[in-house]
Amino acid sequence: MVHYQARLDATFAALSDVTRRGVLEQLGGSDASITDLAQRFRMTLTGMKKHVSILEQAGLVTTEKVGRVRTCKLGLRRLEEEAAWIEQHRQLWNARFDALDKLVEQLKRKEKADAQRKSR
Amino acid sequence: MVHYQARLDATFAALSDVTRRGVLEQLGGSDASITDLAQRFRMTLTGMKKHVSILEQAGLVTTEKVGRVRTCKLGLRRLEEEAAWIEQHRQLWNARFDALDKLVEQLKRKEKADAQRKSR
DNA sequence: TTTACAGTGAACCAAATGGTTCACTATCAA
DNA sequence: TTGATAGTGAACCATTTGGTTCACTGTAAA
Incomplete structure (x- = not known):
């Protein structure tokens, strides 16, 4: 289990930011696009994209792009x-x-x- | 509860480092001095002191200095x-x-x- | 066929992180 | 009194983080 510690690192780091905890909270209510999230947290698309990527990396969120919008949902890691x-x-x-x-x-x-x- | 989010920030950040999780693990077994911890994690005293300060800031560890040695224990926040x-x-x-x-x-x-x- | 919109990636920036060395203080022991 | 020991603080360093702007691609709509 070499990856166990790295996974804990990534997850706790992902959770240590108030915006990212907010995003999880939001996605607990309903799925959302990057634009939705960027608006709700008053941030550029690029900035929000980074947060979502970090959450995705930690397995806490999954995303799928259809057409030009990328929809974010809660990921499989619980x-x-x-x-x-x-x-x-x-x-x-x-x-x-x-x-x-x-x-x-x-x-x-x-x-x-x-x-x-x-x-x- | 303005501080609630800040406290979560601090705690999750404290937990997001493998060395600091190790220190908590160690202190779960028995109290230890900065020197003890620095040796176990192959780090300078100064480096370990910083980690301990971060854990202390998050309330996860408390320390007391008697004579020239500072003893670290698990803190009150559980x-x-x-x-x-x-x-x-x-x-x-x-x-x-x-x-x-x-x-x-x-x-x-x-x-x-x-x-x-x-x-x- | 324009024009508007959603997202992306590169480049940049300031601040925070995780570590070091070095110089210093205070205490314990011989 | 003289070393050795334990910790501390300042300064420094490279990397990461959290954010931005800007230029770009691809898709949807008029």
Whole structure:
């Protein structure tokens, strides 16, 4: 899986731009041409074309040109790998913080015991 | 929520680098100093410091300097928002593809009906 | 057959990224 | 006190990024 890391790179990079997340949002509602998208995001055709290409590269969008208009749709990749990566690390996070919680609990108990010992 | 988009930007960008994902992975196992991390990823201290700063900026890592060593740990942000964003869009994806599936089913049925009509 | 429209590609630009080296500070250890 | 160690910040560098303009192709419409 040499490509796994490269794919994560490309996808997270694609998602790290607010315009591109907006495009995905839009395409979730309905397909759109480059012109549609360029208008909605106040950008030149050329600029939007680049964004769409990046999303396409990451597999998040597919496009097809018929006549002179290129129609963009959501792609076949459904972010499974990215969801899995994030979920895995959320679990790591939680495990570590649970351990921390336990430690804090222990300290609290010890503190209480000390206080009681002192009051005797 | 003006900051919401900026936070997503920062987090996805932080995650889009293979070294930084590696650092998170490492910190999931145990805390580490800048020197530890720089060695493991064959990089100068200065270089690693920058990566750590980016992760810290995104809230994914926290650090504390005691004496001359800065110890890095997993931060308090647990990728909830990012997980939510991805999950929401996975649902959009699935909804659209389910609709597509239904359409295909319809076409298949129609085809079958046509074939039967023809054979009569 | 013009004319308008949708997209494309090359060239350019400023800013951000991912890295380095070098000079410096602060701390720990002998 | 004198080294060695850990990190920091500034400066630099090449590449990438996010955008533009401009010239062009192909298609649709009048």
